[in-house]
Amino acid sequence: MDAEILSVGTELLLGTTANTDAQDISRALAELGINVFWHTVVGDNPARLTECVIRARNRADLIITTGGLGPTCDDITKQVLARTFERELVFHEDAAEGIKAIFEQRGMPFTENNLRQAWLPEGCTVLHNDCGTAPGCLFSDDQVTVIMLPGPPRECRAMLEKSVVPYLRRRSRFTIRSHMIRMFGIGESGMETKLRDLMNGSNPTVAPYAKTGECLVRVTARGTDEAGCEALMAPTMREILQRMGDVVYGVDVDSLEQRVLQLLTEKGLTLATAESCTGGLVSQRVTAIPGASAAFKGGVNVYTEEAKTRLLDIDPEFIAANGVVSMGVAGKMARRVRKVLKADLGVGITGWAGPDGDDVGLVFVGIAAKGECYVRRLQLAGMDRERIRTVAAHNAFDMLRRYLTGLDV
């Protein structure tokens, strides 16, 4: 099956947003073994969109559109697709119910123009939108399947996962399975050097991904059933895990913080955080995970020296003697917050995130357990504020992960 992704929205052509929808869809289709040969972005312009749709109809079996399904007059996708595929737009009662339900659920005043979103091509399957008001839809003729998804990335991603991937999987002759191996503590080129020979295979495939400060490798196999796929992947998985060693923090986990929360929950341990330059980022990332309350006691964002003294009772003289960004202060923050919140483990982070200052990028990350305290000194000069904060938080989670699995911190 050959697919084309058509993204509709002037905001993409103005550069206001990146086309992450096309990326999300492409990744999902790649995992299903569907080829994507083209991405096209076009503005909210019926003539140009029509031109794109006709071209896509002639060269693809599957057309996925994003954007232009909302209630405003800019939202032209449905009209153009319906006309090109010679279908009427008809009012879909179930879509209207879904739209009204979202407004009710959120206690928002309902305006009639929202019902424009319930006009969809006749004979289509309505895809309900759990995260917004615009429903998506899908329909097929003899040659081509058309799937229309909303533009806001959260809505697009949710509909993709809930409706589109299961639909395409049912239609596929193949079963595709994949595993994501996640690493922290090695660079992308270092990882590629170690795994390059494995990246030339075709079944399974081994593909590297880069994420701020992390490395990911996806192993994907195509077979007739799940067990066959797993058998195809097993030797490669073993080989990668063996070569990469303890920089691997998890397989098929979402993130470092998820792995840490898993480990804490398994062991019945609790965590507390004391953050300065990260300002709550570690805490925010832990609590973004459902069920964090089982292991997370809370934290303090001690952005000023005064806050470090008031909330953690760290002696101002100790801060003055060590410097506020120091191994001593990071360690003390970790130990004190652990005590104050009666947690098993504490985290302390202090650093210069910039953009101004002499030592931008110098960060100390500490973790404390009963009778133990470890501090990493990070030199992240050259990174911007956001990246410094992200990498500092990554390191806190990595230290916890290593401590909790008995590795050297």
Add this chain to the structure above:
Amino acid sequence: MDAEILSVGTELLLGTTANTDAQDISRALAELGINVFWHTVVGDNPARLTECVIRARNRADLIITTGGLGPTCDDITKQVLARTFERELVFHEDAAEGIKAIFEQRGMPFTENNLRQAWLPEGCTVLHNDCGTAPGCLFSDDQVTVIMLPGPPRECRAMLEKSVVPYLRRRSRFTIRSHMIRMFGIGESGMETKLRDLMNGSNPTVAPYAKTGECLVRVTARGTDEAGCEALMAPTMREILQRMGDVVYGVDVDSLEQRVLQLLTEKGLTLATAESCTGGLVSQRVTAIPGASAAFKGGVNVYTEEAKTRLLDIDPEFIAANGVVSMGVAGKMARRVRKVLKADLGVGITGWAGPDGDDVGLVFVGIAAKGECYVRRLQLAGMDRERIRTVAAHNAFDMLRRYLTGLDV
């Protein structure tokens, strides 16, 4: 001038990376008043790329390509563009010098295959790459200007800023100016209902944008100079601001939190936060902004009842009597954290972010100042955990913004 962006790279079609190059280029062109009507992404396939280039040549005055300039055999962009525009690839001595210089600068061993990157279309202007080895280039014929940029985002962005924008500015007849009006407290369709008649103009244009929980409107004018653009926009800007009233939180600001930080800094006031269900999100968003330390004292992430008692000295009986998610507890959190951290303003947030529980989506957001305390009750049922937390944090910033500008909270 009408532009088309052609991005070449199989990694984009596999979803390994988002097409941020197209976004960066689009944003730069928008600021120069150059229309971008199409983005196309195509793989490392000469036939399909040729098809794209021919189509672009027929409909655009400016073609900007990204990717495919490197030394490997996958890198086909130059060959295809040169052939389509009937130019030979010739060895450019100055490009070769630039490539050698980069290797020397980085102390990397130089290999001859890198000189393949110095073969560029005859008569082109070489664009030196300060961040990588592949030079870019530009050339024009009577009809079309072609600019080829490297794919890695850092290299693309640097070349864009250093070479492409100055080149295009010299050639442009127009100046473009735009303003972004940002609102909180109204939905996209509500905003559209109020502004629909203004959205049909062509100069200035008025375009709506949606972001989680926020509404944005961009007003853009094209003129011969900056003052002319501003004069064109002024009546529309006035009209929009007047119609939308105090849901507008800023013009040309980045975010609610940036506006709050501006207001705090202007007034010399300080802030402290106490977060439960948002777990540090408010604090993290404030401290993501450079210079936050001028106004942000710190915060506590009191994720458990025990933490609320330990860090904020809230009586467990008070919590039991009110319920941990209650107007009383949110208000008390805001007042207590303000006192504990000796800040002028305090924020307190408590709620059920889900996914499990009976009251998921019920959130109380409080702010406290000396002798004053305000609490909003939010009903966000139907949203997922991430969105509940985001909208709760938005509300905290909106309440602060309204308080600091003398509006009803």
